[in-house]
Amino acid sequence: MHVYMGKRLLQLIPTLLGASLVIFFIFALAPGDFIDSDITLTPERAAELKALYGLDKPLMERYFIWLGNALKGDLGYSLQYQQPVMTVLKEYMLNSFLIAGVSLILTWIIAVMIGVFSATRQYSWYDSLITLGVFAAMSFPSFFIGLLMIKWFAVDLGWLPIGGILDTGSQSAGAAYLLEIARHMVLPATVLTMLSVGSLTRHFRANMIDVIKQDFVRTARAKGLKERTVVYKHALRNALLPAITLLGLELPGLFSGAIITERIFTWPGVGYIHMEAISNRDYTILMGFTMFLAVLTVIGNLLADWLYAAADPRIRLK
Numbered sequence: 001m002h003v004y005m006g007k008r009l010l011q012l013i014p015t016l017l018g019a020s021l022v023i024f025f026i027f028a029l030a031p032g033d034f035i036d037s038d039i040t041l042t043p044e045r046a047a048e049l050k051a052l053y054g055l056d057k058p059l060m061e062r063y064f065i066w067l068g069n070a071l072k073g074d075l076g077y078s079l080q081y082q083q084p085v086m087t088v089l090k091e092y093m094l095n096s097f098l099i100a101g102v103s104l105i106l107t108w109i110i111a112v113m114i115g116v117f118s119a120t121r122q123y124s125w126y127d128s129l130i131t132l133g134v135f136a137a138m139s140f141p142s143f144f145i146g147l148l149m150i151k152w153f154a155v156d157l158g159w160l161p162i163g164g165i166l167d168t169g170s171q172s173a174g175a176a177y178l179l180e181i182a183r184h185m186v187l188p189a190t191v192l193t194m195l196s197v198g199s200l201t202r203h204f205r206a207n208m209i210d211v212i213k214q215d216f217v218r219t220a221r222a223k224g225l226k227e228r229t230v231v232y233k234h235a236l237r238n239a240l241l242p243a244i245t246l247l248g249l250e251l252p253g254l255f256s257g258a259i260i261t262e263r264i265f266t267w268p269g270v271g272y273i274h275m276e277a278i279s280n281r282d283y284t285i286l287m288g289f290t291m292f293l294a295v296l297t298v299i300g301n302l303l304a305d306w307l308y309a310a311a312d313p314r315i316r317l318k
Helices: 002-028 043-052 059-071 085-119 125-139 142-156 175-211 215-222 227-264 270-280 283-311
Strands: none
Touching: 002 059, 002 283, 085 125, 085 175, 085 227, 085 270, 085 283, 125 175, 142 175, 142 227, 175 227, 215 227, 227 270, 227 283, 270 283
């Protein structure tokens, strides 16, 4: 297994190099940039700034300069924020990880519980109700659900704050500080969970229905084991295997899905600054964030391979 994982780690190198090439040229070939969007600049001043930041060089030369700097941890300089891209991303990354991590945990817990319960009661009224709710949650766009929850829970009921990460002028510290962040995080994390839990619930339900019809489950029941033991110890472990594949796409999917959610709730994360970077054509920020998503994707796939072996001892990675 160690040899296999070593080979997989080596395969990440050409994968990330290919991703960096595609990402750079997509944004480099886009029309205009941050300097072009500033109509107050004279043509002479714009040309001077492009020469200063290396935007007048050939594309391939710019790519290798960007790649060389990226390997050293330097993703470029944000003209919008007048700071290095890594500094900007670090400032907002933890906030995005916070709601993405909470949403990921809630999504898997809810999806496993509902999917298993629905599969063991197939075609019951509960199964039909869950199916209806799942498809309803999947069909609404994130901005609609976000605005609706703000209207209900923040404006009408006043239970939760409308947006941001802290109250205006807040000087709280310690436990009060953490509680304040948690209150502000409830709505965006709930929206992300609602958008993600539907498809995962359907996967768990379908996998469980297939597994509980197999011979080893009937044998476990024939041996007199409790139904809870049969379902959660024998059937669920096998039903998890196909869903593990989705884990490699779940985390980057949450970050990309949080772009609109963070904007609606003014949550200061990388999704929020991503939208601002698009408006201002700050392509260095966009390249850095997209490259971050690519790294998350390949790491997620690598993690899925490890979890396969942990979930099923019969699997031997070679």
